[in-house]
Amino acid sequence: MTVVATVGNVLVWAVWVLAAFACLGSGVAVVSFSNPFYSALALIGNLGSLAVLYLLLSSEFVAAAQVLVYAGAVMVMFLFVIAYVDPRLESPWAGGPGWQAIGAVLAAAALLVEIIVVIGLNADGSLAHSHDVGGTFGSPGYIGRLFLTDHLLAFEITSIVLLVAAIGGVILGSHSRRSEEGVAPL
């Protein structure tokens, strides 16, 4: 029994290391590909490996929602647009790294250091020992209850923001179509 448990632990570690490095690697790939189609694919890989990390944190629902919404729906739209533009003809990022790129990397490094310091100061050693979570943690029922009790306001406001965005999209679409129809034929 202990052998099985050890094998299980090693497996979890292996998956964690794999997912973490895939996450970092695909993140770097997103900004380093010159072809935006490949960048978008790397971003899908990034979101997918994030989902694996969520899964290891026993939040199955968040992992599945991540794949369904971000990797599945949002990124499809990205690829849709990029495929239409055909990035093979001209890639706007061709050429070596400029001052802007160097500045961005430095800013990101500063931000990373800041995050590590803040987490280290606030965690008080609670990162070192593991917490036990209940069997229902991360299940759809658990998350649903949280949404409708503790986080009700944020949940409802998000839904209104999304509704506004949807209406805005419809108005923008119909507006451009109307102006196209209004153009007199030459």
Add this chain to the structure above:
Amino acid sequence: MTEPWWISLIKAGVIVNLIMVAFAYTTWLERKLLARMQNRYGPNRAGPYGLLQPFADLIKLVRKESFFPVAAQHPLYIAAPIVSMFTALAAFAVIPFGAGWQIWHYHVNGEIANVSIALILIFALGSVGVYGAIIGGWASHSKYSLLGAMRTCAQLVSYEVSLALSVLGVVLMGQSLNLVDIVNKQGATIWFFIPQLAGLLVFVFAMIAETSRPPFDLPEADTELVAGYHTEYGGMRWGLFQTAEYVNMITLSGLAVTLFFGGWHGPYAPLGPIWFLLKVFAFVSVFIWIRASVPRLRYDQLMRFGWKVLLPVATINAVITALLVVWVS
């Protein structure tokens, strides 16, 4: 009710192979049924009743010359059918086909993986499966492939919304996203196709569109697009796309049976998987029947139907079900 991990592994291997056999004979069934409906014989040379036809097709596809456009993006061109195939096969893992059995002194579950988010997992895999078409269409570097990929993408994303909303009523009545719980609930009460008839209708329409079957086969409309996103594919690479389409059809039929028709339940309980198989077979036959009798829609009709008919019906059905569930309890 846990089982050792190696039993799950063996079961996964067996089920994947069974699905491949089911796929092979679905193609045979389709050709045979279509032929009979059109007053022809269909395949009748390879083996008795043409039963060896799927194997002849397989050998033909594998032995074909691997041939593709010079401009194709190699890694992506090759990866695309693999993505399609993987997501199609993986989705079946959470569909329960039996109540579980005691074999010797091991408990064997009636599904490969019993997860609390089974339903979302199937939709998530379905939405990842769209990439097979987009990547394949883009990497082929051909106009017809790209246009086909765009159509596939627009159609699948549009109908995914209706598909997900149509099962919301079932989720509310079963009070779970776990398919085993939903089947058990139907065994204890009634099969959900009676109270969720509107949900079932929306589900079936969206399901046909999701698998790009006629009359919703716009992504590969041969009169307009040659063959859609897989125009530049040949041999077993094309075969993988085709397999993915049929496996998706089988999986979604299995999902429909699980959600609306009581899964493995039937008049004689011990026959669990047989009942499941019979119901899936009935569903697949209806798919083929529809293909034989309805002509293809026009593209704008397809989009209008999806957004202006199916989506409102699915939404109203979900809202009414929610109200009734709260009112009854």
